[in-house]
Amino acid sequence: MNIDNNQLLRFTTAGSVDDGKSTLIGRLLYDSKSIFQDQINAVENSSKQKGLESIDLAMFTDGLRDEREQGITIDVAYRYFTTPKRKFIIADTPGHIQYTRNMVTGASTANVALILIDARHGVIEQTRRHAFIASLLNIPHIIVCVNKMDLVDYDEQVYNTIVKDFEEFSSKMLTRDITFIPMSALNGDNVVHRSEHMNWYPAAPLLYTLETLHISSDLNKLDLRFPVQTVLRPQLQGFEDYRGYAGRLSSGVVRVGDEITALPSGFTSKIASINVGEQEVKEAFAPMSVAITLQDDIDIARGDMIVRSNNQPELSQEFDVMVCWLNEKPSQPRKKYKIMHANNEQVCMIRQKVYKLDIETLKREETTEEFHMNEIGRMTFKTSKALMIDTYRENRITGSVILVDEQTHETVAAGMIV
Amino acid sequence: MNKFYLDYLEELESEAMYVIREVWAQFEKPVILFSGGKDSIVVTHLAQKAFYPARIPFKLMHVDTGHNFPETIAFRDAIAKEKNVEMIVASVQESIDTGRVQEEKGKNATRNALQTTTLLDAIEKHGIDCAIGGARRDEEKARAKERFFSHRDDFGQWDPKNQRPELWNILNGHHYQGEHFRAFPISNWTEMDVWNYINREQIKIPNLYLAHERKVVWMNDAWIPYSEYLSHVDTKDVVTKKIRFRTLGDITITGGMESDADTIDKIILEVAALKQTERGNRSDDKRSETAMEDRKKQGYF
Numbered sequence A: 001m002n003i004d005n006n007q008l009l010r011f012t013t014a015g016s017v018d019d020g021k022s023t024l025i026g027r028l029l030y031d032s033k034s035i036f037q038d039q040i041n042a043v044e045n046s047s048k049q050k051g052l053e054s055i056d057l058a059m060f061t062d063g064l065r066d067e068r069e070q071g072i073t074i075d076v077a078y079r080y081f082t083t084p085k086r087k088f089i090i091a092d093t094p095g096h097i098q099y100t101r102n103m104v105t106g107a108s109t110a111n112v113a114l115i116l117i118d119a120r121h122g123v124i125e126q127t128r129r130h131a132f133i134a135s136l137l138n139i140p141h142i143i144v145c146v147n148k149m150d151l152v153d154y155d156e157q158v159y160n161t162i163v164k165d166f167e168e169f170s171s172k173m174l175t176r177d178i179t180f181i182p183m184s185a186l187n188g189d190n191v192v193h194r195s196e197h198m199n200w201y202p203a204a205p206l207l208y209t210l211e212t213l214h215i216s217s218d219l220n221k222l223d224l225r226f227p228v229q230t231v232l233r234p235q236l237q238g239f240e241d242y243r244g245y246a247g248r249l250s251s252g253v254v255r256v257g258d259e260i261t262a263l264p265s266g267f268t269s270k271i272a273s274i275n276v277g278e279q280e281v282k283e284a285f286a287p288m289s290v291a292i293t294l295q296d297d298i299d300i301a302r303g304d305m306i307v308r309s310n311n312q313p314e315l316s317q318e319f320d321v322m323v324c325w326l327n328e329k330p331s332q333p334r335k336k337y338k339i340m341h342a343n344n345e346q347v348c349m350i351r352q353k354v355y356k357l358d359i360e361t362l363k364r365e366e367t368t369e370e371f372h373m374n375e376i377g378r379m380t381f382k383t384s385k386a387l388m389i390d391t392y393r394e395n396r397i398t399g400s401v402i403l404v405d406e407q408t409h410e411t412v413a414a415g416m417i418v
Numbered sequence B: 001m002n003k004f005y006l007d008y009l010e011e012l013e014s015e016a017m018y019v020i021r022e023v024w025a026q027f028e029k030p031v032i033l034f035s036g037g038k039d040s041i042v043v044t045h046l047a048q049k050a051f052y053p054a055r056i057p058f059k060l061m062h063v064d065t066g067h068n069f070p071e072t073i074a075f076r077d078a079i080a081k082e083k084n085v086e087m088i089v090a091s092v093q094e095s096i097d098t099g100r101v102q103e104e105k106g107k108n109a110t111r112n113a114l115q116t117t118t119l120l121d122a123i124e125k126h127g128i129d130c131a132i133g134g135a136r137r138d139e140e141k142a143r144a145k146e147r148f149f150s151h152r153d154d155f156g157q158w159d160p161k162n163q164r165p166e167l168w169n170i171l172n173g174h175h176y177q178g179e180h181f182r183a184f185p186i187s188n189w190t191e192m193d194v195w196n197y198i199n200r201e202q203i204k205i206p207n208l209y210l211a212h213e214r215k216v217v218w219m220n221d222a223w224i225p226y227s228e229y230l231s232h233v234d235t236k237d238v239v240t241k242k243i244r245f246r247t248l249g250d251i252t253i254t255g256g257m258e259s260d261a262d263t264i265d266k267i268i269l270e271v272a273a274l275k276q277t278e279r280g281n282r283s284d285d286k287r288s289e290t291a292m293e294d295r296k297k298q299g300y301f
Helices: A021-031 A037-049 A065-070 A099-107 A125-136 A156-170 A206-212 B008-026 B038-051 B070-083 B092-097 B115-125 B191-201 B264-273 B291-298
Strands: A008-014 A077-082 A087-092 A112-118 A141-147 A177-182 A225-232 A244-248 A253-255 A259-263 A268-276 A279-281 A283-285 A289-294 A305-308 A314-325 A336-341 A344-358 A363-365 A376-389 A400-405 A411-417 B030-033 B059-064 B087-091 B130-132 B149-152 B180-183 B212-219 B222-225 B239-245 B256-258
Touching: A008 A021, A008 A099, A008 A125, A008 B008, A021 A077, A021 A087, A021 A112, A021 A206, A087 A099, A099 A125, A099 A314, A112 A125, A125 A141, A125 A156, A141 A156, A141 A206, A156 A177, A177 A206, A225 B008, A244 B008, A253 A268, A268 A283, A289 B008, A336 A376, A376 A411, B008 B038, B008 B130, B008 B180, B008 B191, B030 B038, B038 B070, B038 B191, B059 B070, B059 B092, B059 B115, B070 B087, B087 B092, B087 B115, B092 B115, B191 B264, B222 B256
Parallel strands: A008 A087, A008 A112, A112 A141, A141 A177, B030 B059, B030 B130, B059 B087, B130 B180
Antiparallel strands: A077 A087, A225 A244, A225 A305, A244 A289, A253 A283, A259 A268, A259 A305, A268 A279, A268 A289, A314 A376, A314 A411, A336 A344, A336 A400, A344 A363, A344 A376, A400 A411, B149 B180, B212 B222, B212 B239, B239 B256
């Protein structure tokens, strides 16, 4: 297939249980002809068995046995579709009680968050919460889908009130790019096709918006951050002295000849070569996976970072982090966790809780209590060795960490460096 | 003005190389599960790219059911030679001979389910702590839930309710002794992406994927290749057709489709117009609505 604007766009959906998330995804897949006939047949059969008149679009996204039996979505699932303009990855997150943890997981890699609002109910607490998390995770674009317009007679006034309400509280959010679209996922109004019922809405339907959204600037292309994943020493004929550093650029651009500094050692050198597999290139940029060599032999290992000499991250052993607790076991002060950050791993301790956020009211709550699953708050971390950190706001990759329980090996927390 | 963005294939490639390097960095004894199918061929190609100019630092492992296409075995051996890597062969026949598993009986008997025991035995025998596979989330609804790093307990079991959340690009491979991981670098690829990538990178694939004349039998709504293992088949039902295979599994269960697509370009055009999912012709998935999930919970690839 020839794709003319052939970028990859990752989006996530947020909404409460009955806002029609699964129906919207089903509609997007169905109307963009991204579902195979055998899948349609299967869903048609199941819909008939349930006694439904038309097909239940939500069934395209519920996969596991327990989900079908209990009618719930257990965990993040990923869906794919391609149009002549773009390839899309949907992180399909459940809207249940565990929404925070799941939303954080789905949102961590997303370019766009779709926030669903039921037109009958307008902006509710849940909407504020979702928008807040999207903003906290620094998702570059938000599309507010005012859904179920068919149930309010496609009334322009209802839509305008919701837009006004949302804009009022979103003025404090980090995300600058917010789009509003009135739609009915159930009937297909303004999802893939323009609605005949809402001539008062002049802009494009959802799919066109997703296809044309400018995402090239979503990644930071200013600050060179090259965390080293592994060192390549082939010791093969012709490559006896080759010593390459393999990794994926977190941000920025690197060119042959650039002066660089290796952290944490602080040694400097120049870029001698850049390779993508066998192919030698003159420059590379985020998010490319490359292997680079330097003009000088300096000691660099996994977890070290190559940066531009005049633009360096902070080397720090103590820093503040916005944390979302993911695990059933609550946080324990003074317990040692493994901290994973940009291919680096150290030991970490929670030194101090600055505040916990009341996710219902979004108010700060001074507390010394432990953090439970799905809770969000600010903490101070102390690590065994200095990490090379940026703030999450400037860099989603070098500004993020996870905590791993040393006993269970489970990922217990996601953190964004403040 | 330079373009400072990757197209979707370049981005998927970069992501997969990153995942493969993380496996190498975080595990002691990883292998690539190599079936001879297009997905494991692509994964092997990506591994080569990820470590160039060094050799692929993994061994490959083939779970050999004994019911193979002869072309698959020839291709497997050629790859090991060309890439200069060791190929571990784990044999289902051996598992049957030693009484570890029992062969299914009846008309639709296959060795598909038996692979799980052989795979888990081989993982234990060789001390493998991570098996890299070419599974894609678009293949099947149970696979849509997979992580890049997918944890297996010491019985080799997958628990879909107890998966580690994966955030940003941080992959957590920590585990107890005896547990292992499955890693899926091309999770985010679709069938179409794989073909476009094979085309762009000029990757060699077995001719089975290209349309060719072959003796086949109509069984379970598909053209099943005729082979010595189809003992129940009446030879007068065997016909010669121009077919190709969309996926490759055991020769006893892989359904071919009638096709004239004898080049990668033609395959891409054909796949774009297809109305059936890729695994629609795999009888192992048709046994029940959650056949794949049930097998995966037990440790199936």
